[in-house]
Amino acid sequence: MSGRIVIAGAGSIGCFVGGLLALGGEEVVLLARPRIAEEIGTHGLTLTSFEGWREQLEPTRLKVETDPAAALADAALVLVTVKSGATAEMAALIATHAPPSAAVISLQNGLANAAILRAALSNRAVYAGMVSFNVLHQGEGCFHRGTSGPLVIEAGAPPLVAPHLDIIAHGDMAAVLAGKLVYNLNNALNALSGLTLRQQLADRRWRLILAAAQDEALAVFQAEGIQPWSLGKVPVTRFPRILRLPNVLFRLVSRRGVRIDASARSSMWDDLERRRPTEIDELQGAVIAKAAALGLAAPVNHRIAEAIRAAEAAAAGSPRLDPAALLRRRS
Known part of the structure; x- marks a missing residue:
């Protein structure tokens, strides 16, 4: 250049x-x-x-x-x-x-x-x-x-x-950005957990919530005729199934995916800790808006977005939620 x-x-x-x-x-x-x-x-x-x-x-x-x-x-x-x-x-x-x-x-x-x-x-x-x-x-x-x-x-x-x-x-950047959005749906969950990415993804309860959020996003992209691009060897469309695996199997399968530093956290966690506005409207919010336009439901992404907005309003950093709190709200 x-x-x-x-x-x-x-x-x-x-x-x-x-x-x-x-x-x-x-x-x-x-x-x-x-x-x-x-x-x-x-x-x-x-x-x-x-x-x-x-x-x-x-x-x-x-x-x-x-x-x-x-x-x-x-x-x-x-x-x-x-x-x-x-x-x-x-x-x-x-x-x-x-x-x-x-x-x-x-x-x-x-x-x-x-x-x-x-x-x-x-x-x-x-x-x-x-x-x-x-x-x-x-x-x-x-x-x-x-x-x-x-x-x-x-x-x-x-x-x-x-x-x-x-x-x-x-x-095909529409496919690339769709694939990245599916990945990025975990940003909010990591921010709500207060854990490192490795710690959070090691907890199957957090993975179950992420899998449900990704299912909603994948349904939206399927309805739009977009095939999300996969960043690694594992196709994005298989993520929810892999996330739902028991911990032992998840650890084995995830070795083929993105490598994660032991200290890594999401940028949304950093935003909450620094009391800055997050990008929740561009992540979960995008899924919610697209789902509504297509006549689809996105209740899990709604709940996650509400929790992030509550954390933003509290201006106290990560709320360090127990995943059971979000799971209960879904029921």
Whole structure:
């Protein structure tokens, strides 16, 4: 990639991906909130992974901006990594400050972000993307990758290359984003549990709830004629059956799936702990809305969404629910 790459919304994913692109020799500008900009200016970036590697970028190797006009000027490519609720706002900033020739790639959770960007940036090339792995901000400029998986970008987008990143192009991003949404339905359950991902998925009671939520999502995608893309060897459509297995069998089968760091947690858990709005409307909320439009029911996703919204309102971090509380509500 030749030219400036702007990370529009340098949080956990943005700092991790942007840092690796800079490590690979790209000209990268991180558009960040003042708190993150100050942290990176003091500590630089430390990027680590469950695989064991560690990369350090000193503050002098990074360009961080808090002013959108300064960051987006002369951009050749904009990677949008803001939370989904801020997509329209970021689109307006790109329209105002980025050159008309700048391409835009959404690297966000949810199904609708690329469409929102295209509607606001109709004269620009806009592409969908999907980050399949988890990144946790550990403070002092350290961002840790806790799960395996590639970075998937819509075919035809400007090519990206970075160390430690498996970047692939795909021609059917609707299928890719649908598959990611099925995975991401666990974000809320992990946030409600207060456990690490490994601990939570080891508890069959949590897995039973996730399986039911995924069943509802898969029914929606089937009705829409979408076959969700599978990130690993196990087809997404088999997930609910695997999640319902007894613990011993689940441990055996899950070894073929995504690798998870012992300390990994979901980004929604991080949002609750930091008292930030979550992306529940783009995850469980998307299933609920699509189900309603198709005349289908999504009671499990409704219940999960209600529990997350209650936790947001309480502003006390993860409620550390016992899964039986959600199971009882379903009955």
